[in-house]
Amino acid sequence: MACCDCKVDLIPRTASAVTNLAHLNECCKRSEDVDTSGIQHPHGPFMERAIYLSRVAGLEKRTGGCFGAVVVKNGKIVGEGYNNVISHNDPTWHGEVGAIRDASQRLGTPHLKGCVLYTSSEPCPMCMGACYWARIDKIYYATTAKDVKEHGRFEDEDFYEEFAKPPADRNIPALEFMREEAVKVWEEFGQLPDRCHY
């Protein structure tokens, strides 16, 4: 990766990119970009990094589609990920899920408040859900769901349409079964004085 103007080479490693970050974090502080809506982005290199990771996944290592993402906190990358669906036989290993898991491990918390996600593509519902559970502050994405359908036949857009239907009417029908038994567990949970919440 050429890190903005300085062209320093950065080696991406999904779960252990710490060695690259000292340089990248310093370098990013010098950069400013303005997006199409006129918003000031002092962190253009973060999106460059996400797009670079999308290249690694789809073109270089061929681990999955062209999807990459980074999680940024206080101007520093704290997590990185790229699509590993094919390489790891894991349908959940999207770029954003990888970056969120990486950041959570590094920061030692499942909550990423104060963090911004930069992702090479508009998050699919799974990854958007991950952002909500992780309490991410804000998301910047590059390609749209329409773009990845056009160029890669990925169905992110279709899935969003599916989710607007009642569960039983979707292409994957979801049906209620044995509700009472499961509610009993929650009733016990509700009585725990020190029950977990997140």
Next chain:
Amino acid sequence: MACCDCKVDLIPRTASAVTNLAHLNECCKRSEDVDTSGIQHPHGPFMERAIYLSRVAGLEKRTGGCFGAVVVKNGKIVGEGYNNVISHNDPTWHGEVGAIRDASQRLGTPHLKGCVLYTSSEPCPMCMGACYWARIDKIYYATTAKDVKEHGRFEDEDFYEEFAKPPADRNIPALEFMREEAVKVWEEFGQLPDRCHY
């Protein structure tokens, strides 16, 4: 866990439950249940197993909320998971994501066609998205999104409402940035004769 009538004890282990399955799979073939809509379920013990795993997560091991799930193929459990968000500082480790990842590893494919997911609660958007990417055939859930909001203050239902809004108007705003740069990667991807797809 008491496996339906026979009461054989089964020890749940999220990523390595193989040793339990020989018994459970044989036993399940003998069981029949009918759900509230009158649908025949020859696999009631699969949902019992998912509910048992929800108990492990929320009440016994306290690894997270009361959420458990199993993936079933041809009448056999091929993946199990329960909520590990708190224990592993991983906001993506829901019961369903865990079960899908487990099944994918065991079957050696990111595609779970022919599989049914039994989950103790209606999947959140993240887990529903995981089901779509994994190409799950059908989902049975026990508690509803309303139930887990009432009993555990989990916001699955709110997240579904959020997803119906335009990306920039959500509680986590998602904004487009540097689209052209990312599209270039997809254009290169489109020219690969052996590009991956899933």
